[in-house]
Amino acid sequence: MSIRDWPDGERPREKLLARGAGVLSDAELLAVFLGSGRRGLSAVDLARNLLADAGGLKPLLDAPRAQAGIGAVAWCRLAAALETGRRYLDAELRRGEALTDPSASARYLKARLAGYPYEVFACLFLDNRHRVIVFEELFRGSIDGASVHPREVVRRCLVHNAAAVIFAHNHPSGIAEPSAADRAITQRLREALELVDVRLLDHFVVGQGTPTSLAQRGWL
Structure with missing residues (x-):
C-alpha cells in the first residue's frame, strides 16, 4: 500500500506537521528524506529495511553512500541535514554568551x-x-x-x-x-x-x- 493511501494521522509528513518531528520513529524520519519508496515498498518500508541492514540509524548515516544503499539525492539530503544540525549546535555555542x-x-x-x-x-x-x-x-x-x-x-x-x-x-x-x-x-x-x-x-x-x-x- 502506498503511503498516500494511509490515514492522514499515520503519514510521516502529516505527523511531523501536526505533532512535531520528535514523535516520528527512525524509519519515519528517514522516509521523509527518502521521499519515495521502490516498487512494492513504501518509503517507510524501505527505510525500515535500510535501518535493519545497517544495524540502526547511526551506522547507516556513518556508512559511505555506496554501502548505505541510498540514492545520491536522498544521501545529499541526509548529509545536508546532519551538517545543518552540527552548525545549529555550533551557533548555540557562538552566541557570545x-x-x-x-x-x-x-x-x-x-x-x-x-x-x-x-x-x-x-x-x-x-x-x-x-x-x-x-x-x-x-x-x-x-x-x-x-x-x-x-x-x-x-x-x-x-x-x-x-x-x-x-x-x-x-x-x-x-x-x-x-x-x-x-x-x-x-x-x-x-x-x-x-x-x-x-x-x-x-x-x-x-x-x-x-x-x-x-x-x-x-x-x-
Whole structure:
C-alpha cells in the first residue's frame, strides 16, 4: 500500500506537521528524506529495511553512500541535514554568551565527534568569561587511540589567547567510559596548562548515549 493511501494521522509528513518531528520513529524520519519508496515498498518500508541492514540509524548515516544503499539525492539530503544540525549546535555555542550549561557543551561535542570511525581529540578554546573562541580537532589516531601532545595543546592555547579549555575525544567502540590512559593524559594536560594560566574546565569522552564528563566524576 502506498503511503498516500494511509490515514492522514499515520503519514510521516502529516505527523511531523501536526505533532512535531520528535514523535516520528527512525524509519519515519528517514522516509521523509527518502521521499519515495521502490516498487512494492513504501518509503517507510524501505527505510525500515535500510535501518535493519545497517544495524540502526547511526551506522547507516556513518556508512559511505555506496554501502548505505541510498540514492545520491536522498544521501545529499541526509548529509545536508546532519551538517545543518552540527552548525545549529555550533551557533548555540557562538552566541557570545558564557558557557554555563555542561549539557550544551556535551551535545555539541558529541555532534562533532561521535561519527568518526577513529579516535579524535578536540578542544573548545574559551576566553576569560568562558565564551567560545574556536573549536579545533587537534589530534587524530586509529580506532583505539590518538597520541596527544601537551606542548601542542599549550601552543594552540597561546595562539588563541585562551583562558580556559574543554577537551573531548571519542571512543569509536561506543563505550564512553574513560580509560586509565584518558585520566593520565588529562592530568598531564592540566599540569601543562597551569604553567600558562589556562584552566581546564572539563574533558568529555564521547560514545553512545550521553558523553562522560571527567569533571562530574571528580577527576579534575
